[in-house]
Amino acid sequence: MTQTIFSPEPHRGWLPWAWLSPVVCILLVAFSSVPFDFGLEWIGVIDAKGQPRSAFGFCLNLLLPFAAMGAAVWVWSRFVERRSIATLGLIGAQRLRKHLAGLAIGVGMMALSIMSIWLAGGYVGKDVLPAFSSPTSLFWIAVLLPCFIFQAGVEEFIFRGWLLSTATRRWNLTAGFVASSCAFTFLHFSPHQPVREIIMAFTFGLFACAWTWRAGSIWGVMGWHAGWNWIAGVGFAVPITGFDLHLPALIVQLTPTGPDILTGGPAGPESSVLTIGLLAAATLLLLIWPRGLSASTQGIPAPGRDTTTQETI
Structure with missing residues (x-):
């Protein structure tokens, strides 16, 4: 019997098998985004290593490739799988409230992780509120927030909205978690990266899947992902997934002084063992938290919606 985690509306087209769905995801993302990656490098806003040369370049990098990715996945779901948007996690009431609550939680969790690394001796603090001495910097910090909201929203739509629900419909919830997290990890992989960073990407994917499952939509986790990325880059001037916002x-301006295993190294605090531990603990909490104690206004620990044969992980 078909399982669903969002709307139970049936699909009228072809769903890829659970094992094939991550491959379809990787191909859709790669073929849609690569032309924009080369284009941004050609016009000079991205260097040969994929690093934006300025805040403006970073904004373009958050908008153009991700717009193409989101469009490619939507076209696939609409014309191949023939599914409604509600079956992709864009469902439910109080959508803005859930998104804003997620945004605040994302900011708080990343700030907690960075402060923990700082207290453990991984960072040295320098200037306090340095951005406020530069109106131009404040402008770009403000502009980056909606850019991160868009980028994070597209990623969650692809991995936790479409891929998680596709593999779940094709097999079960466990398959959905594994397929989504594996594809997310693969697309964040780079040669010679530490194993710690691979573990981090997979743990991040599991946490986002757990949130999505408990909430029954992707509104909250979209906000969480955006807040997590934005505050890391602009709040403390540390790398976010290896990118520097310039x-x-x-x-507070923080400078890494501790070992990479504590600070995350060039990848930034996301790859710190403390951050990995935080996300692992949060994932476990979401999976085992009693449903009767849900904080439904935050869109987090409510049980998965409209599941014909619900199973836990």
């Missing part, structure tokens, strides 16, 4: 810190 802006002074909004809160």
